[in-house]
Amino acid sequence: MWLDRLSGQSTPSTSPAPAQNRSFSPAPRRSSHLAPNTTTRPAYGPRTSSLGLSSRANLSTTSLNSPRLPNGSSLRQQLSPPADVTDPLVVLQDILGKRPENADISVDNRNDSTGVQNPPHLADDVDFEGLSLHAFADTANHDEMTRSYRASAQTVEEFEKGKEKFEDLHRSILACDDVLQSVQTSLTSFQQDLGAVSAEIETLQSRSTAMNTRLENRRVVEKLLGPAVEEISVAPAVVTTIVEGQIDSSWVKALDEIDKRSRVIDSRAEESRKTSAMSDVKPLVDDLTNKAVERIRDFFVSHIKALRSPNINAQIIQQQSFVRFKELYSFLARHHSVLAEELGQAYINTMRWYYLSNFSRYKQSLERIPIFVVDRTDAIGADPALQRASASKVSQPSHDALSIGRRTDALRRPNLSALPSHTAEDNKQSQYLETPFLHFNLALIDNATAEYSFLAHFFSPAVGFQTISRHFSAIFSPVFALGHAFTKTLIDDSDDCLGILLCVRLSQRFAFELQRRKIPVVDGYINGTNMLLWPRFQLAMDVHVESVKRATSSASARGAASTLGLSTSSDAAAKQSTAPHMLTQRFGQLLQGILTLSEDAGDDEPVGNSLNRLRGEVETLLAKIGKGFGSAAERKRDRFLANNYSLILAIVGDTRGKLAAEVRDHLESLRDSVGGT
16 A cells, blocks of 8 residues: 555646546545645646556556566566656655655665755654644645645736736737748848859859959050050140140140150151051151141241340340240251251341341440540650641540550459440540450350350250351351451551550450350451451551651761750750660550560560560660760760660569560660660
8 A cells, every 4th residue: 555655646647637527626635645745746736646546556456467576676666756756755754854764775866866855954853743644744735735726826816917918928929920020031032132142242253353364464465565555645635735735844745745756656667567556646646746846837936036126135035935945946857857947047047137236236336435546656766746746636635555554454354244335325535446346345255155055055956066156157257247347447547556465465365265165166256356456466566666767767866866855955965965765765665565465475476576676676776876975975875775774674674474584684685785783
């Protein structure tokens, strides 16, 4: 009976059904006083245990007829309760507070498998309150069932109260199901779209790979063909600039692009490398070249016409319009040489007229400057009375034509500038002939320098140096002729030795300045001017020599004193005078001027020869005058000669140069020869 209870209690029914003809009673059945009180299934009634017991009773009856198993383990093995049912021994242990000493190890294993743990503290003594074991167990089970019923009733009541919440929750769950269904549909559609996108990505990837391959191929081709295409292609902006743009720096850059393309096409054509692209571009480049040539022609023609305007400064137009756009003429010379030559000739003709007209007016202005007249009456041996009686010198102020004075300032000034035309016209003060010569040639040298620099800068490298020199000669040849004529006018009627020699020194200075400026094309003008000046200087020196000769030949021993201007009360007094003669004073002044202007003179100049001739005639004249003292007055004669030589030495003592040293040595030897100190 004990085993049957244990087995029936250990296998309760999972789905108990109440009897149809009995009402439910909350009181528990008292069929088993030892049924365990399981806390894990409080909602099951005592009927479950009775049904379990009946089924287990049948099982026990059946098991009695089976063969006998070994003692102790066979019945326990056959009648072992399920794993989720609490072992009755554990229930009993909970009631008693003690674990049976004879408990099998397998029971502990089952307890461990079901998760039931021993209480942490076991009661040493249980108070049964005077009840038997069955009564105490029934009382405990009754209390437990009462608590379970109350909990069930409370649970039903709470369920009724929370029914609406559960219904709302149910509806929410249904709505969530619908949403999840739509999400599932969307995800399914998204998955399908993602598959399509993946396929498209694969297609794009393959296309990208193919495009990368083609791109690399194009880069290789572009690297090979790019420079060739760039050499012959013409940008639309370049075309617009050439055809419609204003001629400025951007237009020059566009012209340079057209010139490069044209040269490349021509070089390819010469190399027999003609292609379709070149055939297409060449007509366009030719048309642009022709259009550029046309515009360049109009541009230069308009500025050449501007040079003929009155009171125009040619240097400004040259720098701002010609030199600034010199590339235009080079382009024109390469692509239309005939037109370039015609424009060059037009410029030459215009500038020849420009310089000739301006220098002609300047020459006329310089001719208005009063010039001191120096003629034969101013010679050394001329009679002073004739000089005072000369009609050409009546209106001019007095001056000393034989004194150099400050006339050498023109040679010593470092920076000279030409006299303006209006200043020359308003000048009423008389000047020597070197003044107009200086200013005319200063203006000519400065303009020639500017023009040659412009020609060399503008026309090169289109034309060579010889062509540029011919252009310059064509422009300035009339001006050079005008300058020579002006110089000839100044010196033809003049016997001013110092003025003419000063013009020679100025001309030499101009030659040095032109060499410093590297302007060789004016050397011909300088040489022509010197060829005019040197002969005239010798003629003027000859005038002085002839005047001394005439004075020497016409003077007698007695009349020489009066002829030479000695003012004495009687001839005897004149004979006895040993003072230096007036002619010696005049010769000394002329000699000092010539030596001053000849400090840097070379040995090949005619100054030395002319000066030696004049000096010889003066010595002859002084010797003849000394003979007038007679043979008895030799000491007076020597004193007279020594005084004259000493005066000359005193006048030329400050002069420098090789020629001056030679003259001083000669005079000192003469003075020493007559006993002078």
